[in-house]
Amino acid sequence: LQRLMEYGLTFDYILDVGILNQTEELRLLFPQTKQYLFEPAPQFHENICRIYRNNNFELIKKACGRENGVFRLFQWSVKPELPVTHSRVANSAEDRPRPNEVELLVDVISLDSFTSDRNLAGTGLLKIDVDGNELDVLAGAKNTLAKCSCVIIEANKFSLLQRLSALENHGFALYELCDLCYYDN
Numbered sequence: 001l002q003r004l005m006e007y008g009l010t011f012d013y014i015l016d017v018g019i020l021n022q023t024e025e026l027r028l029l030f031p032q033t034k035q036y037l038f039e040p041a042p043q044f045h046e047n048i049c050r051i052y053r054n055n056n057f058e059l060i061k062k063a064c065g066r067e068n069g070v071f072r073l074f075q076w077s078v079k080p081e082l083p084v085t086h087s088r089v090a091n092s093a094e095d096r097p098r099p100n101e102v103e104l105l106v107d108v109i110s111l112d113s114f115t116s117d118r119n120l121a122g123t124g125l126l127k128i129d130v131d132g133n134e135l136d137v138l139a140g141a142k143n144t145l146a147k148c149s150c151v152i153i154e155a156n157k158f159s160l161l162q163r164l165s166a167l168e169n170h171g172f173a174l175y176e177l178c179d180l181c182y183y184d185n
Contacts, residue, residue: 003176004125005029009149012122015111017064017137018130020044020085022051026127031055036114038064040106041075041084064130065089065108066139074101086131110140115147127152134159138166145170 014035016023021044026035034056039048040063048059065071072090074097079085084102097103111126126141126148128134134153138145145151151172155163164174 004150009125010123011125011149013120013124015115015124015126015144015148017111017126017128019048021047023127023129026125027052027055034058036060038062040073040108041087041104043084060109060114062107062109063089063133064111064114064128064137064140065133066136067108067110068113069108070105071108073104073106074098075104076101088131089133089136111137111144112140112142115144120147122147124148125150125152129154132159134163135166138163138170142170145172150175 011030011033014026014030014033015038016026016035017038019037019039020041031054035052036058037048037052038060039045040061042061045059045061052059063071063073072095073087074090074095075084075087076098077083077085077100088101090103115124124144124147126144128137128151130137131154134155145167151167153163153167
């Protein structure tokens with residue numbers, strides 16, 4: 001993210017979709033830039049407000065998706081010291097939580113609805129980290145993407161090409177792979 005500043009990219013606002021407790025780099029590098037933080041899981045809201053207290057932010061207690069509505073979210077942790085590190089959206093009405101998962105019903109908003117309702121003007125930075133639901137977030141952000149100069153998106157080796165293709169269809173190009181993370185070796 002430091003390189004974004006070196007290349008002179010500027011943002012009028014940041015749309016941070018799926019933050020758990022925080023996106024530390026965005027919080028520290030852009031403390032005065034308005035950050036819209038989308039996190040539907042209520043157990044993180046108090047901590048988010050505490051961590052971001054010195055930033056210009058608004059917590060949106062909803063998930064982002066292809067359209068407005070409600071969906072079932074399953075949460076679990078890959079770290080024993082944390083109650084939740086990951087989540088997934090139910091794929092169908094028959095989808096049930098796995099033994100290590102907890103189910104929540106969460107409100108969903110499309111980014112296009114959000115940015116239109118707020119009448120957001122200027123250029124945005126969009127960060128998406130929603131553990132597998134990234135393409136649905138992008139599907140609900142067609143107009144929003146036209147206003148963004150940069151998109152940061154989580155991907156794994158199985159989803160990278162699909163996500164890059166979706167972003168390329170909106171005029172974006174891969175700039176950098178960063179923050180490599182490995183689970184289970």
